[in-house]
Amino acid sequence: MSSIGLPHFLIVGAALFALGMVTVVTRRNAVGILMGVELILNAANLNFIAFNHFVATPGSLAGQVFSIFVIVLAAAEAAIALAIVLAIYQTFHTIDVQDTDLLRQ
Amino acid sequence: MDHPTTSTLLTWMTFLPLGGAALILPLLLLRASGAVTKELGDQICRVIALTASGLVLVLGFVLWRSFDPSNPALQFVQHGRWIPAYNIEYFVGVDGISITLVMLTALVSFIATIASMPWWPGNTHLDEHHFTQHGVPGYMAMLLILQTGMIGVFVSMDMFLFYVFWEVMLLPMYFLIGIWGGARKEYAAIKFFLYTLAGSVLMLLAIIGLYFNGPQELMDGRLVHTFNMIKMAQWGRAGGYAAAPLVLGFQFVRIAWIALFIGFAVKIPMFPFHTWLPDAHVEAPTPISVILAGVLLKMGIYGILRINYAILPQATKWAAAAMAVFGTINIVYAAFVCLAQKDLKRMIAYSSVSHMGFCLLGMSAFTQQGIDGAVLNLWTHGLISPMLFLIVGVIYDRAHHRNIEGFGGLAQQVPEYAGLLGLAFFASLGLPGLCGFVSEFTVFLGSLVQWQLLTIISALSVIITAAYYLWAIQRMMLGKLNPAYATMPDVNWRERLTLYPLGALIIVFGFYPKAIIDLIEGSLRNLILPLQ
Amino acid sequence: MEHELASQNEAVARAIEVSWLWLIPVFPLLGSALNAFLGLRLQRAYGKRVNHAIAVGAMLLSCMVAEIAFWKMFVAAPQDRFFENHLWTMWQSGSLQVDLSFGLDPLGMMMTMIVTHVATLIHVYSTGYMADEPAYWRFFMWLNLFVFSMLLLVMGSNFVVMFFGWEGVGLCSYGLIGFWYEDLTKASAAMKAFVVNRFGDFGFIIGLFILFWSLSGVWSKTNQYLPERGLGSALVRGTSPEPARVSGSGTTLGPTLEFRELRNQVSDESTGMADRLKGMTLWGFPVLALICILFFVGAAGKSAQLPLYVWLPDAMAGPTPVSALIHAATMVTAGVYMVARLNFLFALSPPAMTVVAVTGVLTALFAASIGFFQYDIKKVLAYSTVSQLGFMFIGVGVGAYWAGVFHLMTHAFFKACLFLGSGSVILACHHEQDMRKLGGLRKYTPITRWTYLAACWAIAGFPWASGFYSKDEILWKAWTADGLSAPWIGPAIYVLGAIAALGTSFYMFRSYYMTFTGEYRGHGGHEDKERLEDPHAMAAHSHADAAVQAPSSAAAVQQVAATDVAHQHDHSHSASPAHDDHGAAPAHDDHAHDAHGHGGEPHESPSSMTYVLAVLAFAAVVAGFVFGWPAAWGGGHEPALERWLAPSLPAAEHVKFRELGHGTEYLFQFFGLAIASLGWFAARVLYLDNQSTAPARLKEMFPRAWSVVFNKYYVDEAYQATVVRGSLVLSRILYWLDQNLIDGIVNGVGFVGRSVAYVDKVIDERFVDGAVNGLANLTWNSGKQLRRLQTGHIQSYLFGALGGAIAFVIIQYVIR
Structure with a gap:
């Protein structure tokens, strides 16, 4: 059995992405969807780190920097998104995305 | 330039009526806004039309007085650039051929305008359905635009300009017949319009052909063709068009000649293209018939002389016999058809066809007398036929029909009218002392030398002409008075104002046609010299 | 000189x-x-x-x-x-x-x-x-x-x-x-x-x-x-x-x-x-x-x-x-x-x-x-x-x-x-x-x-x-x-x-x-x-009526005149007493005479x-x-x-x-x-x-010759039948031709023009316009169908996006 390589990280990242994706697509609760989005973002972060480690020029920190940006943005995003969810709740009295279909018109 | 600008008179004459029409437009707005009443607006329109055509008549008189008959070249020339890309110019001028027609147009238009006025006392027969009472602004505007078109055709010396005026003239005529006409006005108007348009399409093709096969000149550093008729005529006389390449295996000059000729023949109208005329005349209101017969028919002959004769002399010579034959057919055929008519106006329309045949016959002989007579015939027919149509108008306004056999014995009820009718009829049948005779005599004298048989056949028509006019007089005027018309009023002042001037001119030119022939002779001599 | x-x-x-x-x-x-x-x-x-x-x-x-x-x-x-x-x-x-x-x-x-x-x-x-x-x-x-x-x-x-x-x-x-x-x-x-x-x-x-x-x-x-x-x-x-x-x-x-x-x-x-x-x-x-x-x-x-x-x-x-x-x-x-x-x-x-x-x-x-x-x-x-x-x-x-x-x-x-x-x-x-x-x-x-x-x-x-x-x-x-x-x-x-x-x-x-x-x-x-x-005394009456009318120009006039004859006489006498004759034939005299009621000696x-x-x-x-x-x-x-x-x-x-x-x-x-x-x-x-009876007897002996001469050898009638009637008939024929042949051609051209236009119209409506309208209909209908995709549900969009991505991957994989 060889040491843990890039494919293993990618598999974990893909699994994480897939789980996040499924959460986003299937959950009807807006907060749930938000959680799914966090999973997807972290899957991306995992990939950044992995590629930085295995593929990029040694000594480069580009992957880590990106990850940190993503984490920061995710925090900001979560804050804004939760605010939006609150606004939706105030408008529709629900946070079920099936019922908030105003775009349809 | 060859013909420097010497006068703006012709431009004034041409566009003065258009200016009048332009004045009528704001009036329409005022009327629509309620600032002026309908009655006041109508009266203002009438005054505008009368003033404009009266001024044109005055200018025409000035033109005649200052024209120099000893000079056969163009006079009163005005030149200006118009569309330099194709070397199209605004180029107007008159020579002996056109001056008589310009004067005739001014005169006949003025008479027709008077005839459109419901003003003079004694018009009790005019009811609200009379054409002088409805759509007055439009009518007057159309009349004025028509006048601009007509004068424009006669003064244009640029072929493109000529064509533009030719078409400008069509449209008001179409509306005048189609809106203010009689029972079958739509049919007549459309027939007139399409027929003439079909002719002018051929004409346009020929004009374009002439342009591209024509002379070139240096302008702004490049070689361009020209629409200048004088230069085209010089080119044509020198054989320029005769040397043009074949078209579909035919000589270009012949093709162009035939195309132009058909375009003009529709207007003359020449057998077999004449059937629009009776319909148009019968349906048109009286003043429009007057203009149609007095001026529009002259354009065909004028165009043939101005373009076919001057520019394509070789082909003209080639086609002379055909023209003579068609002229003879026109004369005799239409005279016989007149004999069969029951409708007075239709009879007179056919008699116009017959009389225009004289022009074709006379000008096809290429003799001085023949061509002088032909152009004089334009003038004399231009005096006589308006009078005839006015005469018809008088009786139609009173009886509301024109069936010759529906009258009878009117001479004792309306003696003044009978006298005027007699004058007009006898003038038309060529009684010496009235101007119709002079042109007939001169035409026949000139054509006999070239076409003996055709001239003799044509001269036989004088008998038929006498027969149908006298028979009409007999059926309408003589015999016992038809009791239905026992209270018919005699001519009123409006009708007197139109009929007496024409009658007087008919007599004056019967004894002194020299006044006209002297104007035209020099130019016509130059025109037929290359044809002999 | x-x-x-x-x-x-x-x-x-x-x-x-x-x-x-x-x-x-x-x-x-x-x-x-x-x-x-x-x-x-x-x-x-x-x-x-x-x-x-x-x-x-x-x-x-x-x-x-x-x-x-x-x-x-x-x-x-x-x-x-x-x-x-x-x-x-x-x-x-x-x-x-x-x-x-x-x-x-x-x-x-x-x-x-x-x-x-x-x-x-x-x-x-x-x-x-x-x-x-x-x-x-x-x-x-x-x-x-x-x-x-x-x-x-x-x-x-x-x-x-x-x-x-x-x-x-x-x-x-x-x-x-x-x-x-x-x-x-x-x-x-x-x-x-x-x-x-x-x-x-x-x-x-x-x-x-x-x-x-x-x-x-x-x-x-x-x-x-x-x-x-x-x-x-x-x-x-x-x-x-x-x-x-x-x-x-x-x-x-x-x-x-x-x-x-x-x-x-x-x-x-x-x-x-x-x-x-x-x-x-x-x-x-x-x-x-x-x-x-x-x-x-x-x-x-x-x-x-x-x-x-x-x-x-x-x-x-x-x-x-x-x-x-x-x-x-x-x-x-x-x-x-x-x-x-x-x-x-x-x-x-x-x-x-x-x-x-x-x-x-x-x-x-x-x-x-x-x-x-x-x-x-x-x-x-x-x-x-x-x-x-x-x-x-x-x-x-x-x-x-x-x-x-x-x-x-x-x-x-x-x-x-x-x-x-x-x-x-x-x-x-x-x-x-x-x-x-x-x-x-x-x-x-x-x-x-x-x-x-x-x-x-x-x-x-x-x-x-x-x-x-x-x-x-x-x-x-x-x-x-x-x-x-x-x-x-x-x-x-x-x-x-x-x-x-x-x-x-x-x-x-x-x-x-x-x-x-x-x-x-x-x-x-x-x-x-x-x-x-006069052996023709009675005949002459009716005949002379015709004789007066016949030479007088055209046929139609005659009809009018013939129906009107009696009327005219009365009229002309009452209207103008100076009229000096009553038509030109002797036969009219009787009634003219009576109408006149002339009294007195000449x-x-x-x-x-x-x-x-x-x-x-x-x-x-x-x-x-x-x-x-x-x-x-x-x-x-x-x-x-x-x-x-x-x-x-x-x-x-x-x-x-x-x-x-x-x-x-x-x-x-x-x-x-x-x-x-x-x-x-x-x-x-x-x-x-007026003593001799010879003229009357001569007339009786040669009635036919007499009537030919009396009627002026029928020259007027001959002219009437040939020249006058001939020209009238010719004129009617020519007018008929004018109305039906020449104008017929003109109207025929008009008719052909309108027929071609009608056919044109049909072609235009069916084919040319049909194509244009077809395209428009297609757009319209497809739009109507596609509209259903627009659910407003963000998840279904994401589904679509996901499906699309997967499809891309698969296609890329397959094509390569």
């Missing part, structure tokens, strides 16, 4: 320019204009005397100027008797120059004198005859205008002015024949006169054109006109303004319309024009004969010769003074005048002269035979006029120009007298002109009777009146004529002419006896033997009429001795008129006659007298006092 040349060549006539000739015609013109424009108002305001004062005054002034002209001419030397008055050039076109100018030479002077004087007399007569006419002003307007036109005709110095007059008199004739136009029969007669005359005018004008061109060029065998530069003015096709060539004797050569210039070119032999004209042919005919015959066609129209005479008898529908002035004395002689005027042309062409003379004699005989059996007194005189005009044409045809013109002059007097006499009779008998209803008038109208008798002597040819001198001169010249196509023609003409003269004498005295002797038959009784014993006419009759009768008697005393009877010189006319008739010297000596001439004059006496005797036996 001019005089020198004139003395060199007798044939060249030189004009003396005067400035006052225009005064002669202008007075009648002014009179006519005054009556035309103001006549009705004047008549209403001041009465009829103003109208006739204007008209008669104008005539008197005109007479006065004519007399001054005559006097000036009389005192001038014969070669100076050419007055010309150029007013203005009417028009000029190439070599054609038409002047309004008047010219008087002895011939024209004679005609002018006849026209002005006879016309003045007839104007005076009309003041009496037309006194009851409501449209008095119109009558005098036309009458004055007629005199003006007639003066243009005789005084015109060129063909065109002559033609102005020529048609002008035709117009006035039209206006006067149809003077009582409310009667359609009369109106039709007027129309017929004008239209038939137009046939003649057509010949005149074509002859003129051929003459005009022949003077400057030649006609080749292919009828091509070759302008000949060698001779004549060499005006190429009348275009070149080159100066005219002048011959050695000072004659201008080339095409001209002036009579005097033409005469000088043709009769001055040094110009060579006569020889050239003789040698020319056109369509294989000698040009000269063609020209002259065409001119004669014109003359035959105006002067009522075969075959164009038909209008003259119908023209009697006009008032009787009109018949006297226009249809006897002046207008109808215009043709004779023209042939005499152009004597220099006719003399060059024996065939043309023969045509003229033979037509003349045939007409004389033909018309005389119709005159035998007419009952209408004016019809008798009408046919007699036609016949006498034939005599005149014999004269000018055989080359005895002066004799023809002389007969013209004597005829003007005696025929005017006869017509006016008949007018007097008609007025006396309350507008009755059927001779069977007259009779015995010598008791009631003595002056009319004597003047009528004097005129009968004149026309029949008794030496104590004028007709003898002119008619026998004509027949004598015909016998001796040597200038015709064949030598036997002259004597043949003499024989036929003598028979015609016999007939003339017979029917004139017949009319005299029927009218003036016996008992007056106008009281409504039916003593009239001829009528009672009465002599007013003095204005009888004085005129007396003057004319006097002239009819003495004109013969004064102007035509034969050279054979002593006196030592030619007849006065022959000498007077000599300067106008240059050709008279060239026409050849056989010399037969005075003895033969006396013999022929005796023949003439014998013929006249025989006719008189026959008429006296048969018709004196």
Whole structure:
């Protein structure tokens, strides 16, 4: 059995992405969807780190920097998104995305 | 330039009526806004039309007085650039051929305008359905635009300009017949319009052909063709068009000649293209018939002389016999058809066809007398036929029909009218002392030398002409008075104002046609010299 | 200079320019204009005397100027008797120059004198005859205008002015024949006169054109006109303004319309024009004969010769003074005048002269035979006029120009007298002109009777009146004529002419006896033997109805007229009491008679009429001795008129006659007298006092022949059936073709255009527009379908995005 390589990280990242994706697509609760989005973002972060480690020029920190940006943005995003969810709740009295279909018109 | 600008008179004459029409437009707005009443607006329109055509008549008189008959070249020339890309110019001028027609147009238009006025006392027969009472602004505007078109055709010396005026003239005529006409006005108007348009399409093709096969000149550093008729005529006389390449295996000059000729023949109208005329005349209101017969028919002959004769002399010579034959057919055929008519106006329309045949016959002989007579015939027919149509108008306004056999014995009820009718009829049948005779005599004298048989056949028509006019007089005027018309009023002042001037001119030119022939002779001599 | 040349060549006539000739015609013109424009108002305001004062005054002034002209001419030397008055050039076109100018030479002077004087007399007569006419002003307007036109005709110095007059008199004739136009029969007669005359005018004008061109060029065998530069003015096709060539004797050569210039070119032999004209042919005919015959066609129209005479008898529908002035004395002689005027042309062409003379004699005989059996007194005189005009044409045809013109002059007097006499009779008998209803008038109208008798002597040819001198001169010249196509023609003409003269004498005295002797038959009784014993008495009634209508122009008119006939009569009588006849046939008399309800005896006419009759009768008697005393009877010189006319008739010297000596001439004059006496005797036996029953018995023996002659050989009917109906049918056919064939083609083109447009429309709607609309529909429908994808559910979008991404991956994987 060889040491843990890039494919293993990618598999974990893909699994994480897939789980996040499924959460986003299937959950009807807006907060749930938000959680799914966090999973997807972290899957991306995992990939950044992995590629930085295995593929990029040694000594480069580009992957880590990106990850940190993503984490920061995710925090900001979560804050804004939760605010939006609150606004939706105030408008529709629900946070079920099936019922908030105003775009349809 | 060859013909420097010497006068703006012709431009004034041409566009003065258009200016009048332009004045009528704001009036329409005022009327629509309620600032002026309908009655006041109508009266203002009438005054505008009368003033404009009266001024044109005055200018025409000035033109005649200052024209120099000893000079056969163009006079009163005005030149200006118009569309330099194709070397199209605004180029107007008159020579002996056109001056008589310009004067005739001014005169006949003025008479027709008077005839459109419901003003003079004694018009009790005019009811609200009379054409002088409805759509007055439009009518007057159309009349004025028509006048601009007509004068424009006669003064244009640029072929493109000529064509533009030719078409400008069509449209008001179409509306005048189609809106203010009689029972079958739509049919007549459309027939007139399409027929003439079909002719002018051929004409346009020929004009374009002439342009591209024509002379070139240096302008702004490049070689361009020209629409200048004088230069085209010089080119044509020198054989320029005769040397043009074949078209579909035919000589270009012949093709162009035939195309132009058909375009003009529709207007003359020449057998077999004449059937629009009776319909148009019968349906048109009286003043429009007057203009149609007095001026529009002259354009065909004028165009043939101005373009076919001057520019394509070789082909003209080639086609002379055909023209003579068609002229003879026109004369005799239409005279016989007149004999069969029951409708007075239709009879007179056919008699116009017959009389225009004289022009074709006379000008096809290429003799001085023949061509002088032909152009004089334009003038004399231009005096006589308006009078005839006015005469018809008088009786139609009173009886509301024109069936010759529906009258009878009117001479004792309306003696003044009978006298005027007699004058007009006898003038038309060529009684010496009235101007119709002079042109007939001169035409026949000139054509006999070239076409003996055709001239003799044509001269036989004088008998038929006498027969149908006298028979009409007999059926309408003589015999016992038809009791239905026992209270018919005699001519009123409006009708007197139109009929007496024409009658007087008919007599004056019967004894002194020299006044006209002297104007035209020099130019016509130059025109037929290359044809002999 | 001019005089020198004139003395060199007798044939060249030189004009003396005067400035006052225009005064002669202008007075009648002014009179006519005054009556035309103001006549009705004047008549209403001041009465009829103003109208006739204007008209008669104008005539008197005109007479006065004519007399001054005559006097000036009389005192001038014969070669100076050419007055010309150029007013203005009417028009000029190439070599054609038409002047309004008047010219008087002895011939024209004679005609002018006849026209002005006879016309003045007839104007005076009309003041009496037309006194009851409501449209008095119109009558005098036309009458004055007629005199003006007639003066243009005789005084015109060129063909065109002559033609102005020529048609002008035709117009006035039209206006006067149809003077009582409310009667359609009369109106039709007027129309017929004008239209038939137009046939003649057509010949005149074509002859003129051929003459005009022949003077400057030649006609080749292919009828091509070759302008000949060698001779004549060499005006190429009348275009070149080159100066005219002048011959050695000072004659201008080339095409001209002036009579005097033409005469000088043709009769001055040094110009060579006569020889050239003789040698020319056109369509294989000698040009000269063609020209002259065409001119004669014109003359035959105006002067009522075969075959164009038909209008003259119908023209009697006009008032009787009109018949006297226009249809006897002046207008109808215009043709004779023209042939005499152009004597220099006719003399060059024996065939043309023969045509003229033979037509003349045939007409004389033909018309005389119709005159035998007419009952209408004016019809008798009408046919007699036609016949006498034939005599005149014999004269000018055989080359005895002066004799023809002389007969013209004597005829003007005696025929005017006869017509006016008949007018007097008609007025006396309350507008009755059927001779069977007259009779015995010598008791009631003595002056009319004597003047009528004097005129009968004149026309029949008794030496104590004028007709003898002119008619026998004509027949004598015909016998001796040597200038015709064949030598036997002259004597043949003499024989036929003598028979015609016999007939003339017979029917004139017949009319005299029927009218003036016996008992007056106008009281409504039916003593009239001829009528009672007439086998056609009943037939004639219906037939004559047709006979009146048939000649009167067109078919449609007839129908109107025929249905209207009875009506018209009543109407015309009530409307205008002066109407002097009731249609032209005897059959109408009965009811006309009744309608009139005429009472009382016949009465002599007013003095204005009888004085005129007396003057004319006097002239009819003495004109013969004064102007035509034969050279054979002593006196030592030619007849006065022959000498007077000599300067106008240059050709008279060239026409050849056989010399037969005075003895033969006396013999022929005796023949003439014998013929006249025989006719008189026959008429006296048969018709004196209405005693004899022979006429009726003769009629019974030959009913068919009688009715053919009585109905004028059915010539009118023949014309009606051929020319009139033919043209009407042709005109209808042509109109039908015009409406259905030519206009049909036009409308057909329109129809084809519309059909093509319809097909176009279908194609357009189905295919072209279909494609466009299809695309639009497709977009629309797909949009509608796609709209369903828009759920608004963010998750379904994400599903889609995911699906798309997966699909991309799979596709990339598969394709690679």
